[in-house]
Amino acid sequence: MSAGLGPEARLELYRDMVLLRSFDEQAVAYQRQGRLGTYAIHWGHEALQVGALRALAAVDWVFPSYRESAIGLLRGMPIETILSWWRGEPAGAWDPREHAVANICAPVGAHVPHAVGFAWGKRMRDEATCALAFFGDGATSTGAFHEGLTFAGVVRAPVVLLCSNNGWAISTPVSAQTGAEKLVDKAVGYGIAGVRVDGGDVLAVYEATRAAVARARAGGGPTLIEAVTHRMAPHATADDPSLYWDEERVATERRRECLLRYERQLADLSLIDEDEAERVRRSCRDRVREAMAAVERRAPVPATVMFDTAFADPPPGLERDRDAVRREEEGGEGEGAGGGP
């Protein structure tokens, strides 16, 4: 049992997990209804996402992959922002400085060096800011992971590298991803600390991350955390896992899924009962529902935003295209849009 976490803090973790779960389940439903684009499911990853994030200080930055698309919710980012991102709307973009949450990295592993560079940069400014990057087991095969961890080891960046090992990179199992016995073994090669933890246990992930962040802040360098869990849902709404996994095994895994586990733990400690649990679930569901309604009520952003956000100081040629698109949107002919000068 986790040291230093009082009853209220434990309930806070629970509410965070329910919020992420609620977001995920409704996002899948919205996608089925045609109200979101293809959506990457994080069902079953709530424990490791919440446990890791809550071990950070507010100044520490998070670098999410698509699997942690909703992580900003735990930092006060509006639900509308994340829903907009999955709707392919400009309102889904955010300034990473606002909530200390970097933008979602779609290509696997590519943001690992970003987190390392950021943490290194803060350290060189004598700021006590750390970074945490979330990535999956598949990411550990990428060159960016390798180069990122190589840099992290050399510069002793105050960074936590959290591998959410759910066993699958779409249809490819970890056994086909690496010859290493355990992903955490890779830490040795980079000269950094490594720890393996049950990713389905929110308190275990919290403790492991807390220790890693403390080490980073004290100048002890990076830590690779392998949080082992199971992917019990499709990779994304476009995925059909029945083609590659054993449904019976997944059904067994689902009976041990992280939110249920934590709910039972809290119930055993008499910290929560079913009424309270249902109240939390309903409240989170309502928040997501209201956010979706707000997103759908919103007037569309002018398409010219794509020109306004690409450069700080745009090349003059873009101004011409911007004007043409603006005229098109205003119902004119838009002569010249995309058709050269």
Place this chain on the structure above:
Amino acid sequence: MKTLVEAVNGALHDELERDPSVFVMGEDVGVLGGVFRATVGLRERFPDRCFDTPLAEAGIVGTAVGLALAGWRPVCEIQFDAFGYPALDQTIAHVGRYRARSGGGAPMGIVVRMPYGGGVRAPELHQDSPEAYYAHAAGVKVAIPSTPADAKGLLSAAIRDPDPVVVLEPKRLYRAPRGEVPEGEWLVPLGRARLAARGDDVTLIAYGAMVGVALDARQRLLEDGIGAEVIDLRSLVPLDEEAIVGSVARTGRAVVIQEAPRTCGFAAEVAALLAERAVADLRGPIVRVTGFDVPFPPFSLEDAYLPSVQRVAAAARRAAGAE
């Protein structure tokens, strides 16, 4: 009088001095001062801001993204042109896109500079001209000096630019010829071409080491009574369209020169621009003089590969209808 590489070195010194967030990083840039000595002396003067990185180009540009998010102005050296390919993923997918991805919020003032081009008898993958890859990467600006003064002014402007800039330095011009370089603050704004030589009969459009080839061709053309204007683009993104279109409007003839392979090279972009905006002024075909659509050959053959004075002069005569 300074060499181009000395001018680069001067700009780096000045910018590190001016802005405490400028951070030079790359392979062998510190203790050694860079394989071309572009960063010599920086480590002594700015020991905390000239960093020898691991041999990992995607790591260099990838960590630079994070450094920029943390408030730094990273200036990455890629040791040779083709060594930048492992970092193209970071450059295209992140450096050029982060600003848009963050709704215009994330600071992404990164400079990636590298020696490029042939003509120095170098081994394979030390002679490439990768400018089209970078010019095609949305969100990234591209500057290419051809004189020591422009090398200093463009690099200083690039380091101060709020957007990411790739600066390609023609390595065959690193040591010669020398040129005047203004002391102190010296900025050459991105997006302004340089009129390298005036002429009325044909416009030769070039950048990097090809500017010198164009100027030599101009001398040869003068013997035939053909007056060639030479435009040094200096920056591909933003592109000084008015300088190109304005010159061709006067001469009615255009030759575009690049070292890179022909297909989808930057010369094609310039030719397309002229076709769109100056076709009524053209009195002959737009002619390209380029490298060939083959891998850059072993260096004993590079003179046959690279655009030569003779080829450029012949192309100009063809464009002018004199051949």
